[in-house]
Amino acid sequence: MSAEGVDHALRGRREERDRISDGVLDLDAHTIVRLLQTAPLRGATARRWDQVRGRVALLWALLDAYRAVVEEAERIRGTHRRLGADELAELTWLLAGPAVRLTPDTGPVERRRLLGPGEQRFTLDEAVAAMELAFHDVTGLVAEVDAAWNAALPRLDAAAAQAGAARRFLHELGEGDPDLDVCEREIERVREELRHDPLGDGGRDLERVAADTSRLHERARRAAEVRRAYGRRREALRSLLGRVAAAEQESLRARDLVVAKIASPALPALPGRASALNERLAALDAPSSASSASSAGPAEAAVPEGGARGPDAIGDPGGHGGGGWLERADLLAALERAAEEALLQSERATASLRELIERRDELRGRLEAFRARAVRLGLAEDPALARAHLRARDLLWTAPCDLRKATEAVNGYQRAIQGAAG
Template sequence: MSREGADHALRARVAERDRISGDLLDLESHTTYQVLKGASLRDATLRRWDDAQGALATLWSLYDAYRGVLRDAETIRAERSRLGGEQLEALTALLSGPSVLLKAATRPVEQRSLLPPVEERLTLDETVLRMDAAFQYATDALTEIDAVWSALLPRVDSADAALAGARELSGRLGEPVDLTRQDAELARLREAVLADPLGAGHVKQELDALVRGLERVRADLEQALAVKDEYGARRENLQAALDRVRAAESEARLAHGAVVVKIALPPQAQPRSVIPELEAELAALDVSAGSWLERSRRLAALERRAEESAARATAAARALHGLLGRRGELRGLLGACQAKAARTGLVEDPDVMRLYEQARLLLWSAPCDLTKAAAAVDHYKRAIHGGGR
């Protein structure tokens, strides 16, 4: 090297050393690195982190030797303001030659040999490449573990919050809820995430299932609290809902009475009242000595049944009235077909007249069989449209 080249190379190496030092300090101050140093790891994560720790031990050994070479180079350069031949030669050897001594690692006795340990000499460039490979291996392991913790630990926190929320609601309700199983499950999953994140692929689904289950418990408790606080008002609303069921059932009975004399109905079309059942359930609820959790479920189920019963009765009345409308549609279609027959000269055709009469008798008889009447109108329609008789 020239004197200028040696000075430039030394300045570059010093800057490189400072940059590497900063990277190593950043690694050691990384939150996940600090957690891993004190964590009780196992299985896949323990093996991966042990390998990473081995890589880091090699890195620090290389870095110490690398830094020692640069200290020697800085000492030589500081001896004189202008480099002499011997100093330049020594500085060149340190900066560009195999100046870094990598001592053989100390091995357990069962892995040793009686032969002298093999040591390596590396250039500064080779040393930096070795350090970079070890650094990348360690940071890859750190990144992989950190990614799993970042994904799973918030879920653990969510489950913990849901469990605490369920306990708080249980206390407010004044009724103990057994959460022993969920507590033990959360402890097991938390330990799995912390001790072996790389082997915790199954934990995400289990945590999500646990949170969903706890949310259901929380919803039940919230509902029970609401029922406990608002039972009087909810009961009044339920009584009003039963009144709506009565009114809807009454409308369905009236519709059935009006329709059954005009339209042939099957026996199952006769409306059946569910009011006695609903009233019996409400009376049983009033005297229930069960927990508020159970009463809230029964009350909610009864409210749903009342709404559904009113809707069914209203739909039944609408459907019954719709049968009269259907009969009117068939009568109108028969009249339109007869007019078409008159225009096409088929109105006097004996077969066409017979089909018309069959349909007319069915539609104007009481009670009317709508299924047979619809088929008769269709036969008449196809006959006058040339579709066969």
């Protein structure tokens, strides 16, 4: 290597050393690396760190050895204004030869067996390549841990915030929820697990905890909402149950009509749930009413619903053992769903029953249309057509009507007209 080559190579190695040093120092100061070095790790994260920790030691050992070679080259070049053959040979060996020495006791234990009992030598390029591999291994673990924490901790914080909001709703209701107590403990347990083992199974636990917290928050929010608007919700439900009762009565009338008008009809099942649903509505207030009546004075007990306390004021069930607003909100929601379902079933049953009458009326209309066509074609006095028309008419205007036979008779009359006209 010439003097110019030595100077060029040395400048490059100085810049390379500074960049590598900065990168290794930044890695060593990284928050996650510090936590991995100091935190009591557990599980999968502890196992991964045990594997990677040796790579950190190797990285520092190689960097120290690399610096020593470059500093020695700088020293020689700095003490000789003009380089002789001996200096050029020594600098060439330092900058291009296997001058980087890694002794067994400076490397990690797991590498000493691989490297053998003696020292290992690298060129500067080989040392850089080995440092790059070790750096990649360490940063890979750092990236995994960082990704795990970034994915989990915000969701855990969100779950904790939801639990806090649910707790405020419960305070408004004057109630407690053992399930929420368990959920809050689980949030802290998962947080502790993620702190010590971010690569472990805490993420799967987080899915369950987040779902449970969301459910409990929604339940508490709904209960608070029900408490604030209970009077209106109850009256709306009472009105809905009135519609259910009316719809069921309409289904009964339609059924009676069909039984009288249609022979052997395939009748849909009629729900008949209005009475039971009204009993559930009455039972919705029973525990709180008994509790309120036993604890209130005569004047308070005499306040009518919708009176001075407002249209939503009712006895608060939160202070007795018969269940609180959480339970009442669940019962109210279930009753509303049941009422909507009962109304829909009754309306569908009525529509199905009416279709049978409509089918008979449609056949009557078709028969008259075919009769008008026969008249236009001059076939009204045809004896066979007249008998076919009379048979179909007798079937359609006789109660109860056999729809299957009537349909066959109308279709037969149509075919007879087509045959006679052809």
